Amino acid sequence: xxxxxxxxxxxxxxxxxxxxxxxxxxxxxxxxxxxxxxxxxxxxxxxxxxxxxxxxxxxxxxxxxxxxxxxxxxxxxxxxxxxxxxxxxxxxxxxxxxxxxxxxxxxxxxxxxxxxxxxxxxxxxxxxxxxxxxxxxxxxxxxxxxxxxxxxxxxxxxxxxxxxxxxxxxxxxxxxxxxxxxxxxxxxxxxxxxxxxxxxxxxxxxxxxxxxxxxxxxxxxxxxxxxxxxxxxxxxxxxxxxxxxxxxxxxxxxxxxxxxxxxxxxxxxxxxxxxxxxxxxxxxxxxxxxxxxxxxxxxxxxxxxxxxxxxxxxxxxxxxxxxxxxxxxxxxxxxxxx
Numbered sequence: 001x002x003x004x005x006x007x008x009x010x011x012x013x014x015x016x017x018x019x020x021x022x023x024x025x026x027x028x029x030x031x032x033x034x035x036x037x038x039x040x041x042x043x044x045x046x047x048x049x050x051x052x053x054x055x056x057x058x059x060x061x062x063x064x065x066x067x068x069x070x071x072x073x074x075x076x077x078x079x080x081x082x083x084x085x086x087x088x089x090x091x092x093x094x095x096x097x098x099x100x101x102x103x104x105x106x107x108x109x110x111x112x113x114x115x116x117x118x119x120x121x122x123x124x125x126x127x128x129x130x131x132x133x134x135x136x137x138x139x140x141x142x143x144x145x146x147x148x149x150x151x152x153x154x155x156x157x158x159x160x161x162x163x164x165x166x167x168x169x170x171x172x173x174x175x176x177x178x179x180x181x182x183x184x185x186x187x188x189x190x191x192x193x194x195x196x197x198x199x200x201x202x203x204x205x206x207x208x209x210x211x212x213x214x215x216x217x218x219x220x221x222x223x224x225x226x227x228x229x230x231x232x233x234x235x236x237x238x239x240x241x242x243x244x245x246x247x248x249x250x251x252x253x254x255x256x257x258x259x260x261x262x263x264x265x266x267x268x269x270x271x272x273x274x275x276x277x278x279x280x281x282x283x284x285x286x287x288x289x290x291x292x293x294x295x296x297x298x299x300x301x302x303x304x305x306x307x308x309x310x311x312x313x314x315x316x317x318x319x320x321x322x323x324x325x326x327x328x329x330x331x332x333x334x335x336x337x338x
Contacts, residue, residue: 186224
């Protein structure tokens with residue numbers, strides 16, 4: 001057991017800024033300025049290239065979480081695993097401006113047998129690399145592999161302090177297995193005298209677990225987590241009396257007015273996210289952001305197109321124009337916290 005976390009946020013910040021160079025720093029500046037110019041003029045001005053990227057190793061998963069399109073078998077796209085050659089092609093084309101890579105979109109990344117190789121390749125490009133997982137596959141061997149690969153951060157979902165509460169959302173999940181995985185990763189990190197990865201436990205807050213948040217945090221730190229992050233849950237049909245929505249306003253993404261629920265953050269006609277990042281599905285399609293889980297807004301097919309050309313494709317530019325003029329018309333934006 002590990003007890004109180006000794007994590008120093010400065011160490012994680014230093015790991016991040018070590019990946020910066022003059023070219024990447026200038027690109028980040030151009031991204032910010034381009035977005036501000038677009039916001040003011042209401043015209044799409046794209047001076048920079050993405051410095052953040054999410055790649056989906058697989059959209060297959062071992063769980064059946066009820067608000068997850070993958071878990072509900074409602075993705076509307078073929079299941080499978082990203083080809084390693086495609087991964088290297090995409091990352092190779094995007095890497096010179098990237099400072100952050102998230103190896104996750106839908107599905108469970110650790111089901112991809114080459115995940116450590118994906119991490120290792122990203123680290124040869126000097127990119128801060130993060131993986132998000134439900135925590136069921138953190139074996140001793142896998143923990144050693146991802147530590148040696150250079151993983152900077154591992155986010156583990158942990159949504160309950162006991163099995164009954166946990167499995168209310170994480171259908172087919174095993175809380176004990178997840179706890180052992182977190183502890184195992186922390187132990188391997190300690191044994192290797194490694195500063196990486198940052199172990200972040202993430203908890204989606206629902207009505208059935210909102211009373212356990214302090215207990216979940218204590219448990220996560222005790223297992224060896226460096227930090228704990230509580231996140232509001234996205235509910236697709238939030239006006240159909242979902243039993244998952246917390247009744248404590250501070251934990252809910254939604255607010256009730258005149259008997260109806262609305263997203264707290266009223267989306268304005270802007271979105272910095274699609275000026276600085278994008279998401280690549282496991283079969284190489286570029287989509288605008290992580291809210292397009294079903295891939296309904298494909299901007300390009302990177303099995304055929306170059307990354308930089310896809311970033312400025314007509315489809316993506318038209319999507320950005322719509323964001324600047326009528327963001328609320330896009331259903332994937334109406335449930336967004338950006």
